Amino acid sequence: MATESPDDENLLLQIQEGDNNAFATLVKKHSTKYYNLVFRYMLNREAAEDIVQTAFLKLFENPGMWSPKKGVRFTTWFYRIVVNLCLDSKKKFKEIQLPEIFEISDDRPHQEEETLTLEAQSLLAAEIASLPDRQKSALILCFYEGMSHKEAAEILAISVKALQSLLMRAKERLKTRMKDYLWDTHE
The missing domain is CATH 1.10.1740.10 (RNA polymerase sigma factor, region 2, helix turn helix motif)
Structure with missing residues (x-):
């Protein structure tokens, strides 16, 4: 915050x-x-x-x-x-810039793990970007900016209860999307 x-x-x-x-x-x-x-x-x-x-x-x-x-x-x-x-x-800037995923080579022992971690972080960033605006705003303000629910609600001009609902829906959506990704990656 x-x-x-x-x-x-x-x-x-x-x-x-x-x-x-x-x-x-x-x-x-x-x-x-x-x-x-x-x-x-x-x-x-x-x-x-x-x-x-x-x-x-x-x-x-x-x-x-x-x-x-x-x-x-x-x-x-x-x-x-x-x-x-x-x-x-939002409409003016469509292109999302995510970190590059490195090619896996044998000269670095944990490079595959690092690549998967970077890929998961990139996917999470893309999933957050695809959230509905109000959910994305609530998530960014509370988790990345470290604001209290009261502060974030004030900025978004909504009640604390409405903010908590937005956060719950955003987390559920991200959890489902990332779970699907992780499941597909490890099959």
Whole structure:
């Protein structure tokens, strides 16, 4: 989960006053975390870079969009913007980029195991990418971003109970799909 440092609010207030250095500091501080989120969501480097850049550009062009008076932390608010941009950009970036699977050779004793592990990870990433949007969002926010159910529900603008239902359906679907894969691989 994104940790809100005490100076995020001050940085945003400085940005609202036109301080470009404060904006650069905020981008440097948070861009990697949001890039990782988008990459997990889109599985496309170009999409991840474009979406994060677009999100920060929106903030730069209209820094008053976020206000501490709304009672929402910057990181929670910005996660929502980034997730919404992912949903909007899905059709533009169709190509999924997964790790290459290496050819098995006799010169590395455990290469077959490593290859199967990498292949399973690639398949899991593809299966997560194929989940319905709300299930995928819930899964990524809770498991990859480490958010509590309450935080993820707030970002997705749903109840905690609805979030838990999305997670349960996503895990069941992944479990079934991966079980089928593992069964086919070891026959």
